[in-house]
Amino acid sequence: MARYYDVHPVDPQPRSINQAVDILRDGGLIAYPTDSCFALGAMLGNADAKDRIMRIRQLDDKHHFTLMCHDFAQLGQFVIIDNKVFRALKAATPxxxxxxxxxxxxxxxxxxxxxxxxxxxxxxxxxxxxSLLSALGEPLLTSTLLLPGEDEPMVDGWSIKDRLDHEVDAVIDSGECGTEPTTVVDFASGYPEIVRVGAGDPTPFE
Structure with missing residues (x-):
């Protein structure tokens, strides 16, 4: 059964956050709220958790996993980014x-x-x-919590606990969060290509 952590949305309790981090470090998979919707998260080196995410969401190898980063210093360790792209990203983040x-x-x-x-x-x-990323000290391997056959991501912590109780190891709930996935912008070719229009305003990248 998944652990359930009910945390404050602005000032989350350190004890709960640290317990969730311990689960991640032990190879666990968590469901957690973001500013766009709930997501599934695991440590970057956790190959088993990647397989679990793919199984839960029924993904193929074309899926782009996301690294949830604390700041630009962390982000810059994991992607190649030139000055022009950096300025575009800086203007739109967090x-x-x-x-x-x-x-x-x-x-x-x-x-x-x-x-x-x-x-x-x-x-x-x-x-x-x-708080989670600060306590963990590294990015989270992440994927939107959008289940097969569903049009919208899951947004209620208790519903996630009920439905995925034997699929994830913990659920962090802070009440209402975003209800729409992120806007996805592909800079792999050096210029912006909008792959998905979501919660973020796509206008700066059009």
Missing amino acids: GQYTFILPATSEVPRRFMHAKKKTVGVRIPSHPVVH
């Missing part, structure tokens, strides 16, 4: 965007896109995620 960029050697190959060698990255504006 926020409800996922950016696809060429991965550095810091990203294990199994977590890159199978053919393009790219990975998604984002810097959220949700206090709970920032």
